[in-house]
Amino acid sequence: MKHELPLQGKKVLVTRNKSQAQSFGRRVEGLGGEAVLTSLITFRPALSSEQAPLFQAALDEADWLVFTSVNGAKFFFAYLEGHGMTLPAASKVKVAAVGEKTARYLRDRDLPVDLMPDVYVAEQLAEALKQKVSRDDKVAVLKGNLSRDVIQKTLSPLGIDISEWTLYETVPDQRGIHELKEAAARKSFDFVTFTSSSTVHTFMDILKAESKIWAEKGHTVFVSIGPLTKKALSEYGISSYMPSVYTIDGMLETMCRISRKGE
Structure with a gap:
């Protein structure tokens, strides 16, 4: 039974945004665990209607x-729909996505993805673009307010025209807190x-001590989705496990492996 339900008897705190936490929680419960969902951050539109023509x-x-x-x-799609805007023709524009989940969302909406890095972080996406984008190309980066400017810093010195569009901003979820x-x-x-990493900082504002x-007693295992999140935790003196593939599936596999080993 333990191997069929590797998270049997385990309590897993999911700190993800409410709209995204439900599926994570169901996956945990499907593996035998108890998922406790607390949404610490939420998202709201950041691009004004006045900017639609630009x-x-x-x-x-x-x-x-x-x-x-x-x-x-x-x-991006919500803004286009809300303002009666149209996508460029697929034959004209190429699309890059930071990871599989983003790529899948785009493909499900009939927007083909031409480039996705093997490692799902901004640095790898920037390097992949560096190999594909021509100097005369114009690149529009669709991002959130907390996204780092790695792509701009990587491509702008090459003379590539970069425009950044902040489509959403991250704010604390007071109810979830x-x-x-x-x-x-x-x-x-x-x-x-x-x-x-933004969830880490919000969490630590509340439960740093x-x-x-929990970490010192060794009864609680912290799991980070990727290197930036892991780094954010380390800034508070908390070590964490990180999957080799930076996805929810990778996190679940990591927790199952730890549970099986009894770590």
């Missing part, structure tokens, strides 16, 4: 559209999972 012009002129997150892709405080007072956790106690 944005449409940038899309029409773009040779590349670059999506740095699945949230960027979601807000309250739920986290209540959950931490009632429960102990076998795993605490983080899928972004408790997290250090």
Whole structure:
């Protein structure tokens, strides 16, 4: 039974945004675990309606559209639909996506993806673009307010025309923060999972002392989705496990492996 349900009896804290946490929680429960969902951050549109003509012009002129997150892709399509805007013809524009989830979201909406790095981080996406983008190309980067400017810093020195469009911003989820405080007072956790550095910082603002106690006692395992999230945790003196593939599937596999080994 343990191998069929490797998370049997394990309590897993999911700190992801509410709209994205449900599927993560169901996956945990499907593996036998108990998922406790606390949404610490939420997202809201950042691009004003007044910018629609400029944005449409940038899309029409773009040779590349670059999506740095699945949230960027979601807000991109929502903005287009909300403002009656159109996509450039697929034959004219090429599309780059930071990772498989973002690429899948785009393909599901009939937007072919021409480039995706093997490692799902901005640095790898920037390097991949560096090999493909021509000097005369115009590149539109679709991003959130906390996205780093790695792509601009990598491509701009090559003379490539980069325009960055902040489509959404990340803000604290006050209801989720309250739920986290209540959950931490009632429960102990076998795993605490983080899928972004912004969630780490919000979490630590609330439970920094408790997290250090959990880490020192060794009863709680912290799991980061990728290197930036892992680095954010390390800044608070918390070590974490990180999957070799920076996805939810990778995080689940990591937790299952740890549970099987009894670490």
